[in-house]
Amino acid sequence: MPSLLRAAVCAALCFTTAAHAGIGQRFPSERKLVKDPVTGTMLTFLTSEPKGDSKIYPTHPQWTADGQWLVFRSNRVAGEAMAVNEASGDIVQVTEGGYTGMLNLARKSMKLYFMRKGAADGTLQIVEVDLAAVLRDSAAGRMQAPARYQRIAGTTPADLEAGGDMALDADEEWVYFRIGRAAAAKHLPAGAKVEANFGPRNMGAGPNGIARMNVRTGEIRHVVSVGFQIGHIQANLWNPGEIVFCWETGGKSPQRTWTVRADGSGLRPLYPEAPYEWVTHEAVITKDEVAMALMGHRPIPGGAGGVDAPATGVNGANPGQDAAWGDAGTREKPTGLAIVNLRTREMTIAGQTPSGSGLWHVHGSPDGRFAVGDDFSRSLWLIDRKTREMRMLTTGHKTTAADHPHPTFNADGTKIEIQSAMLSADGRSMNIVVVPVPEEWLRRK
Template identity: 20%
Template sequence: MWCGLSARAYGADQPPATEWIDADTGHRVIRLSSEPGSLSLYFHQNAYTPDGKKLIITTPSGIAAVDLQTRAVELIVEGKVRPIIVGYRTNTIYYTREGAIFATDVYTRATRQIAKIPPGGSVSSVNADETLIAGTITYGPDGSTPGPTSAPANLSKAQRIDWRYNQHLPMELFTINTATGELKRFHRCNHWLNHVQFSPTDPDLLLFCHEGPWHKVDRTWTIRTDGTGLTMIHPRTMAMEIQGHEWFSADGKTVWYDLQTPRGQVFWVAGYELETGRRTWYSLQRDEWSVHFVSSPDGRLFAGDGGSEGMVARASNGKWIYLFRPELVEDRGPPDVDSAKLIRPGILRSERLVNMSRHDYALEPNVTFTPDMKWIVFRSNMLGPSHVFAVEIARAGS
């Protein structure tokens, strides 16, 4: 077993390491992908089959499945495709190819075309019972024809986001029935709609955001697929307060998100319980801020992918894969105060799992928990070309 990263990156005569103990954390790291240029899915896209046996990744060759027991990698869909999500109910990978939506069984490879994507459309999520696919349609300034969404190439990332935000193009949400291909449109507006994701348990509930510079938007919202129940998840109360990179808890009961009060100064992982409206805010330190946070399948742990010096937290030592254990602050307030209406404060106790000092954060690691909660999966270029890795949550030898 190999210790330390410095000795083995890509070389002329050696492949990258497949397994090692991180010398700084004592945790075992394994490389899951075999093809350089492989990537795990975005942090809120379900990448695991319902039986918990397979992890879906992308490779330069197409979409592949990693057997989480044997680590064998199989190509499932060949060619240039964009994955949407792995089904919550069936072992199906949903993806787009050449303007259409497809579904392929991970085990049998049986494939069907579901529907064509409407002009100006983009799809991003499949619901809990796999009966609906959701996405957005963008229109031009005249409100009828599909609109331009690509910023000038000479702009920085921040400038491109600002450019797109300032277009105020008409957009709307839509669903497509996976059995019939029927298209339904709803919630037309002039906000930049993004991060569309279905609840993992409620087949008619969508989470989405008003995209743009976070300090300029009321970002996170939920809505029913019939267009009712539009709800703002986090009203801002402070100048330069920002929140985003929202996701559902695995049980669908809570929306979690990165919260900063104000931007780049005070850091929280905040949660909103959908049924009760109760709020929980867990504090963390500047160096612990992460591009993306996630919660474990049982809701008892969080993980984060860290961040570089040039990102919003300006962390001096933030390039780590983190595990977080949440602790609520004991409520010792007077009995005549209705504490259910107050924010429940807490602290995230961090543990460093992987030293990411060699990683270029232009590629976001996008951590996820495996279904058995024994590993955290992430993508990284720390050994050269991008690969998919997993770090064991238990310390090696424990």
Template identity: 40%
Template sequence: MIRGIVAVALALACASVAAQVGRQFPSEKQTVVDRVTGRPLAVLTAGTSSDAKIYPTHPQWAADGVHILFRSSDRSTDRTPQIFVVNEITGVITQLSDGPGVDAGSINVARQTNKVYYLRRAANDAPGTLIEVDLDAFFRAVANGEAGARRFERTVGTLPKNFIGAGGFTLDADEKTAYLGFDQRRAPARQPGQPVPQVPGGLLAMDLANGKTRTVLEVPFRMGHVQANPLKPGEILYCHETGGDAPQRMWIVNADGSNNRPVFPEHDDDWVTHEQFADADHVIFNLMGHTTRLRQRPTGIMVVNLRDGTMENLGQPDSYYNAAQQQQYSDPNIPSGNEARGGFWHNAVTYDRRFAAGDDFDGNVHLIDRRTGGRTLLTTGHRMRPDHTHPSFSADGTRLLIQSGLLTDGQRLSLIVVPTGVTVGSR
């Protein structure tokens, strides 16, 4: 009898969780005006929940150009991290995933089709799975009240039983393969204020048609920031993840494991971070200049040519970040006092080689015209906590998506769309 009661209770609990997929939230959209630049900012999430955008190495907007994917740690009824989608026009928010094991920290939005991919990690050491969501079918199901049937989901494949994810995953340019970073063995927990513990890592490939997996390569360090070339199939960029300054940060490899090589060989006084593809043949990254020592060499947002190694320097603001806000930086590598030079921290780029963007240590976001070198201050004061702004361009370059602690004094993040005043391909 007791077993029967427990079974019914568990079934009811599972049904309650499953009912969360397709759950909609009223619009939180509002417009605020930047007090310095005068630009209107479209606030999509109000900061009442703990929301965050996808990391800037990956697309933010679905292929339909209307829906933005994001994660939230407390919007679901069971308070577990889940995936949500917000309509940029109407502001309506819809829950896309539910239940335990959803890796909401690594969401892949397809560029060629209106689909989304995410990992679900099973309990009790069972193998995890890669899930595909057809957004068009999803929204039809939501409109018809049929989201619970999950006919819009497909299990692409099952990961190896002992797979330990690290560095996220990415879709190849032809969207035929996913590449997933992994640890070769379990790493110790990272301690507050300490570097990321190092264990050997690697890359796994999964065929999106049949779910078959293969190992691309193994490396002697912690894998990070896995991202495929968005315009040229068969190239994967990754980094040596230390949580700070790595001896050689950026690496690139072919999909068959060949031609594994460093990108931008580093000197001892170079601090490289926040790399992403700028187009099929270039990588944009930050050569940090937040200390006087680092400023003794050229620093700023840089673009390196993957084919011949030539460099483009997009500049560096000569500023000192606000010493009164230094407590927001938990990284012991971030200096204080007279060493607090600041400068650019993260970057964004349009694939037409025309525009870039960067945030600085005070949470200001700048637009950079790569042809003229001109720099425009777009928006200001986006408290770089509880996380950084991480700007990302829309596909047409007219907007930047950022996450900001401005509205909550750094307690929670809001998703904000910033107009750039430019369009990809404009002259």
């Protein structure tokens, strides 16, 4: 195509998208390859401008079903989600009208699900986005009305007080979400203990519950009620009807991890923890396994253990040091990246950093070969689960960052997404980054 004609076509496409300035709006590539100055790992920064980017939480998928796009949160358009093409760096707005809570990417189809405030006070809509149509029409510069791409699957009634995390089931027919105290209390078993707040953040009081909605029919059913505050609801992406969630206190919980079936049966602690254990950041990583961190970030009372860095820092670089949390989270007992088998209930520790905070936010490859975790220094550690070998992949992502790296593997276990402030002039604004698993590790049998 002659250069003048090509320029005219590009201008027309940009005008069409810009005129709509909503779902399908395109932004220029910011893709950069950056060599980690310490480890030598080649990092792919898919965004590199200070636009308020943050990735989806590690409990949920990051890549679209075709493996080509990563969906993330951004202030490029306030309150809307973006998708970035890993190969080209093209950025596309994929929602219009806002969202609240978790972004849920389907694994079998090019669909995105999320919650949005409803027309009436206290109601929430469950919205489905046809990502394939959005990305196709955006590339062609022929966007249609938002209703062509976004479908309201159903609306939660105000008396449910729905909100917080939402998770898409492996069958992609149901979504799970938290319900409020009054609604949960109606289903609480007789004699169940209702917990008070726990810890210095004054969080964790119950009751709370989980409900589910069928995204095809809008039907709503109750799942379970418990006597504590629920957080981090996630679905097992391989086994329909299996849910993992936590008792959320903002820090150490008396019993952090829980699992239940979609019909309310099988409620139990996932990993029964001891008072001295600080369990956090659980994530379903394979069809039978959940990774979690047994924190080793606090000094042993009367000893010399604990983090290398000062106990306090800018932006809470080393949280959880408050005396009010008790003595949990020291290395007087085993700590590290733990993996629990949902079937046998056995727990193993895949690895732990030799010093410092220990591993904090954790994940694993779906094939069971690798595990990954970040630490208080925002360094990223890869673990070979067979040999227990550990390798630092990247570091220097700034403890002043607005959030933590939150590593998450892709579906085939060959790369990891993080969020990073490495390139940020203010030390806080983050970007979307893909970190490769080393080729020599992938070649291992």
